[in-house]
Amino acid sequence: MEKIKVGVLGASGYTGADLMRLALRHPAIELTVLTANSHAGKPVKDVFKHFSHVTLPDLIAIDEADWKNVDAVFCGLPHGTTQAITKQIFQTHPNVKIIDMSADFRLRDPVAYKEWYGLDHVATEIQPEAVYGLTELYRDEIVNARLIACPGCYPTAVLLSLVPLAREGLVDATDLVIDAKSGVSGAGRGLKENTLFCEAGEGLAPYAVGKHRHMAEIEQEIGRAAGLDGLRVNFTPHLIPMSRGELTTSYVRMKNGASAADLKEVLASTYAEDPFVTLLEGEALPQTQMVRGSNYVAMNVIPDRIAGRAIVISTLDNLVKGSAGQALQNFNLAYGLDETLGLEQLPLFP
Numbered sequence: 001m002e003k004i005k006v007g008v009l010g011a012s013g014y015t016g017a018d019l020m021r022l023a024l025r026h027p028a029i030e031l032t033v034l035t036a037n038s039h040a041g042k043p044v045k046d047v048f049k050h051f052s053h054v055t056l057p058d059l060i061a062i063d064e065a066d067w068k069n070v071d072a073v074f075c076g077l078p079h080g081t082t083q084a085i086t087k088q089i090f091q092t093h094p095n096v097k098i099i100d101m102s103a104d105f106r107l108r109d110p111v112a113y114k115e116w117y118g119l120d121h122v123a124t125e126i127q128p129e130a131v132y133g134l135t136e137l138y139r140d141e142i143v144n145a146r147l148i149a150c151p152g153c154y155p156t157a158v159l160l161s162l163v164p165l166a167r168e169g170l171v172d173a174t175d176l177v178i179d180a181k182s183g184v185s186g187a188g189r190g191l192k193e194n195t196l197f198c199e200a201g202e203g204l205a206p207y208a209v210g211k212h213r214h215m216a217e218i219e220q221e222i223g224r225a226a227g228l229d230g231l232r233v234n235f236t237p238h239l240i241p242m243s244r245g246e247l248t249t250s251y252v253r254m255k256n257g258a259s260a261a262d263l264k265e266v267l268a269s270t271y272a273e274d275p276f277v278t279l280l281e282g283e284a285l286p287q288t289q290m291v292r293g294s295n296y297v298a299m300n301v302i303p304d305r306i307a308g309r310a311i312v313i314s315t316l317d318n319l320v321k322g323s324a325g326q327a328l329q330n331f332n333l334a335y336g337l338d339e340t341l342g343l344e345q346l347p348l349f350p
Ligand SMILES: NC(=O)C1=CN([C@@H]2O[C@H](COP(=O)(O)OP(=O)(O)OC[C@H]3O[C@@H](n4cnc5c(N)ncnc54)[C@H](OP(=O)(O)O)[C@@H]3O)[C@@H](O)[C@H]2O)C=CC1
Pocket: 009, 010, 011, 012, 013, 014, 015, 016, 035, 036, 037, 038, 039, 040, 062, 075, 076, 077, 078, 079, 081, 101, 102, 103, 151, 152, 153, 185, 186, 187, 188, 189, 190, 318, 319, 322, 323
């Protein structure tokens, strides 16, 4: 198979590392440019021990990269540092496709970006070209996209399980209560007090209550599905002491006489042909161990004892379907490849 030359920006971070792990077993990818910031100049195996078995280009600073040497770029940079370099590559190398794992191109409205991220967007002219990279729901647009804005990890779990229900008018989109939990790698590799072993271990902590920036994405996409402007959802994330994995529990009020079985039927028909979305049988409960290290999402709908309500649970690995895996799935679509290439591995258990 002819190789596509791929660059990874932020290759010394968690999403960059998982992207490289997957790409190294992808039959159509050759990794040619790997960038870092504080780790620039180092061999990758000096930064990540699990790459001791493979040969990779050394990490370089972004301004040393030769973009003529790439066909596609995966971007795993912190939000705010992504726009300028994306704009530069986008404008100077029109044949390069960019698959961004950061938040910088997810919000369609630059005013909302400023409001939630506290930064002016410096690439508003290319924002309209960005396709929201929630693979299963935007496949037709991703196929032809040059700039793919992969969703956040929490929004991927929430939206895959709720958008089809909101779109069909089966749940009241104005009354969604979403409880979310994430492993610590969701916060990235940088040193932060709340992610230290002594402070995150053996504990469970809510954070960003009432103001987490993923609410903007969730509201944007569920609002579109339900045809509602200015939608507000209740979303509360928690940090749990495990390295990877995420689980979201959404408490929904059903509409138009729908039952939990109707909700399940809509999810089943939406994802009938999707290789990575598993709707569990009966009342089996999604658990992070069902998806760890894989690109799968497991979900289910459980009836509530309160009449007219149901509980929708969804789980994924934040570094795979929640970032690098979904990014690779989008890359496959954008290059006309089988969507599952490089993503075939089953979850790691125990
Ligand atoms: N972690 C997760 O589960 C998910 C993360 N994301 C998003 O993906 C992006 C990357 O996240 P993650 O991999 O966790 O982050 P990390 O903190 O683990 O890695 C960040 C990477 O960016 C590099 N970097 C940092 N600052 C700069 C800069 N100013 N210029 C150039 N390079 C820089 C770092 O280099 P160095 O280490 O050498 O300094 C490192 O390679 C973020 O936007 C994040 O929000 C999205 C979904 C899930």
